[in-house]
Amino acid sequence: MHSPRVAERLVPFGTSIFAQMTRLAQQHNAVNLAQGFPDFDGPGLAHKAATDALAAGHSQYSRMIGVPPLNEAIAASWASRGLGTIDPEREITVTSGCSEAIVSVLLGLFNPGDEIVVFEPYFDFYTACAAMAGLVPRFVTLHPPSRKGDGFTFDAEALKRAFTPRTKAIFINTPHNPTGKVYSREELTLIAGLCQRHGVIAITDEVYEHLIYDDAQPHIQMRSLPGMEDKTVTLSSLGKTFSLTGWKIGWAVAPAHLSAGVRAAHQFLTFCAATPLQHAAAAILREPGDYTRGIASLMAGNRDRLGAALERLGLTVHRSDSTYFLMADHGALGYADDRAFCRHLAEHVGVAAIPPSVFYSDPRRGQSMARFAFCKRRETIDEAIRRLERLKPAR
Ligand code: GLN
Numbered sequence: 001m002h003s004p005r006v007a008e009r010l011v012p013f014g015t016s017i018f019a020q021m022t023r024l025a026q027q028h029n030a031v032n033l034a035q036g037f038p039d040f041d042g043p044g045l046a047h048k049a050a051t052d053a054l055a056a057g058h059s060q061y062s063r064m065i066g067v068p069p070l071n072e073a074i075a076a077s078w079a080s081r082g083l084g085t086i087d088p089e090r091e092i093t094v095t096s097g098c099s100e101a102i103v104s105v106l107l108g109l110f111n112p113g114d115e116i117v118v119f120e121p122y123f124d125f126y127t128a129c130a131a132m133a134g135l136v137p138r139f140v141t142l143h144p145p146s147r148k149g150d151g152f153t154f155d156a157e158a159l160k161r162a163f164t165p166r167t168k169a170i171f172i173n174t175p176h177n178p179t180g181k182v183y184s185r186e187e188l189t190l191i192a193g194l195c196q197r198h199g200v201i202a203i204t205d206e207v208y209e210h211l212i213y214d215d216a217q218p219h220i221q222m223r224s225l226p227g228m229e230d231k232t233v234t235l236s237s238l239g240k241t242f243s244l245t246g247w248k249i250g251w252a253v254a255p256a257h258l259s260a261g262v263r264a265a266h267q268f269l270t271f272c273a274a275t276p277l278q279h280a281a282a283a284i285l286r287e288p289g290d291y292t293r294g295i296a297s298l299m300a301g302n303r304d305r306l307g308a309a310l311e312r313l314g315l316t317v318h319r320s321d322s323t324y325f326l327m328a329d330h331g332a333l334g335y336a337d338d339r340a341f342c343r344h345l346a347e348h349v350g351v352a353a354i355p356p357s358v359f360y361s362d363p364r365r366g367q368s369m370a371r372f373a374f375c376k377r378r379e380t381i382d383e384a385i386r387r388l389e390r391l392k393p394a395r
Pocket of ligand 1: 036
């Protein structure tokens with residue numbers, strides 16, 4: 001028997017919490033509110049577009065930067081939303097999901113030893129990829145609100161302290177997984193000022209850009225702030241917007257001088273995303289209809305019902321204005337920590353959630369919370385709520 005061999009830089013990350021919790025959910029037949037993926041199938045047009053693309057014979061490698069209709073559809077979608085003109089050839093790189101875009105940016109634009117500022121809690125993919133690229137993360141904590149109805153916030157001084165002469169990049173995930181925070185113009189302006197002062201590149205993961213539940217908290221692109229266009233790499237994808245997370249079609253939008261680095265890495269990672277799905281993605285982006293509005297309204301309703309149920313059970317639910325997720329504090333129920341709470345939920349209550357301590361540099365910061373995904377059919381959320389009624393305090 002060989003013991004598992006894993007490179008030292010990956011050992012700290014173990015097995016992804018998403019794989020662990022989905023497996024636990026399957027073992028216990030629990031409603032999976034852990035890993036963030038919808039339990040429905042995306043727009044009807046998606047399937048036709050995919051089978052049409054296969055029938056049309058789009059089965060070979062595509063152009064490295066993306067099939068022309070997709071690059072053009074991404075640029076057209078930006079223009080139609082008033083986000084400005086982007087050059088589909090020089091500024092857009094299509095990747096295998098936003099995940100590959102993240103890896104391409106980190107490997108293609110930075111050198112081992114460079115520092116990157118990361119807000120925590122973070123989607124753990126960022127820190128694992130930073131480790132693979134040899135980057136050194138500097139963490140800034142988003143603190144849970146002390147007043148009911150407020151969102152997570154960071155301390156401006158802590159952010160300033162995180163920038164050092166070695167800082168080359170900052171990761172901004174807005175709207176934010178796992179908290180559902182949408183960064184305000186004021187917050188983004190503060191970050192932009194620091195990027196300009198220190199010559200730092202902003203990498204913004206905006207995959208939840210269309211899932212906005214409060215008009216008073218609109219999504220603002222970092223790239224749109226004065227002086228940021230030539231310093232920002234904007235990442236997004238088809239998956240969250242159109243409930244097609246398994247299609248793995250993403251993109252990086254960046255000025256030509258930064259796209260150069262993204263492409264330098266992307267060509268040697270996957271070279272291109274799945275060709276037929278790129279063509280299908282172009283068709284979907286050209287005719288989005290009101291799919292995203294419908295999905296945002298389903299999600300907002302799910303968030304409200306699930307949140308109210310968790311509050312009735314004694315958890316404190318933090319405000320979430322976007323994404324697939326909400327964070328809730330289970331501290332009043334007396335479980336040892338987030339892992340104990342989530343294990344109990346999956347095994348004895350029949351609902352799986354994510355223990356968010358893995359999203360913190362110091363796991364203690366996340367141990368009184370759990371992340372619940374509400375990106376499901378209404379009936380699934382209702383079934384989860386029925387099961388949650390069995391939840392009792394630990395003591
Ligand atoms: N983004 C998804 C989530 O936060 C997980 C993606 C994955 O499984 N790697 O749940």
